[in-house]
Every structure is written in C-alpha cells, then in structure tokens.
Amino acid sequence: MKQTYLAALLAVAVSAPLAAQAPTDPLTSALKRQSDGIALNLKEAAEAMPEAKYAFKPAPDVKTFAQEVGHGANAQFNFCSRAKGEANPNKENFETLTDKAGLVKAVVASNEYCASVFTGLTDKALMEMIGQGAMAQPRAAIIGANIAHSNETYGTIVPYLRMSGVVPPSTARAQKR
Numbered sequence: 001m002k003q004t005y006l007a008a009l010l011a012v013a014v015s016a017p018l019a020a021q022a023p024t025d026p027l028t029s030a031l032k033r034q035s036d037g038i039a040l041n042l043k044e045a046a047e048a049m050p051e052a053k054y055a056f057k058p059a060p061d062v063k064t065f066a067q068e069v070g071h072g073a074n075a076q077f078n079f080c081s082r083a084k085g086e087a088n089p090n091k092e093n094f095e096t097l098t099d100k101a102g103l104v105k106a107v108v109a110s111n112e113y114c115a116s117v118f119t120g121l122t123d124k125a126l127m128e129m130i131g132q133g134a135m136a137q138p139r140a141a142i143i144g145a146n147i148a149h150s151n152e153t154y155g156t157i158v159p160y161l162r163m164s165g166v167v168p169p170s171t172a173r174a175q176k177r
Contacts, residue, residue: 025123031143032118038150039111042072044169045157046107051100053164063095065160069103070094072153076110079146083117083139085130114146 023029046069054066063071070093077090090113094106126140158168167175 025121025126027123027126027140028118028121031126031140031147032121034147035114035118035143035150038147038154039114041154041168041170042069042150043104043107043111045069045154045161046100046104048166048169049100049161049164050166053160053166054098054100054103056160056164058160058163064098065157065164066098066100066103067095068153068157068160069107070097072150072157073103073106073110075149075153076114076146079142079149080110080114080117082130083142083146089113117143 049065054069055064057064073094074090077088081088081090090110092106094103097103097106126143127138129136130139130142131137154170161168
C-alpha cells in the first residue's frame, strides 16, 4: 500500500510540471509562434538588403525587391485586419515606396499590427466565423493564410538576397547554431 501511494505521489509530482507547461490554447500558441517567426524573417530580410539593392529585380517582368517587401507589408495589414474583424488601418500602398528606411518601417508596423491580433486570443475565438455568406471562414484560416502568404513572400525575396550577395536571415541564424 505504501509503495502504491509513493508511486502515485511520484506520478503526480512528475506530471504536474509537464501539465503546467502545456499551453492553455495550443492552436493560438502554435499560430503565434509561426507568425512571430515569419515576421522576424521579413523584418531582418528588409534590414539586411543594402539600400542600393532595393531597386534590384532579377528579371524585367518581376517586382523589385522594394515592391516585394511593400507587397508583404500590405498583405499583412490586409489579412490581419480581416482576422481582427476591423477595417484595414493602413491607407498607404507600400509597394510604391522605394527607400529602405520607409520599407523597414512598413514591415515593422505590419508585424506589430499582426502581433496585436493575438492579444487576448483563444482557441475558441480562432474558430469564430469571420465574414458573411460564402466568404465566411474561421479566424484561424485567415491567420493561417497570412502566415502562408508571408512565407511565400519571404521565399520570393530570398533569391533576391542571394543574388545580391546577402545571406538570408533564416540561413544566417541556422549557421550560428
């Protein structure tokens, strides 16, 4: 009996810290980690490219690096305002900017705005339908679409960085490990 009691006590003692580590809202936590990760990549990519290369485009029929960065910032504001259920607060078309400082500022602002979507967010709120009629979808789907699009944008600008002699931020971090 004493051994059973000790075994049960040990099981509770070992499992209590593990249970305390589990996030209350695992879907929210996972989406937040993904969002934060791609936000960091986009910001650091915009910072890493030399200003003189912001006009670079690898072929005549594609966007410049500046336009790609601006497109990413515009899209983040668009997706995240939908996820928040409010009008897009960004009234500027960042794809028309050409200066590094302005575009880094745009990416930081869009990252901060998207981070604010997660304030007070729960898994239950992620399942709420946003929009009306056939266009309605769970809030989580909109956030997931933003993460996917932001990753696509980063994937598009990585070759711009490499062709300009810049190591992409995600690669630079991996090489430091």
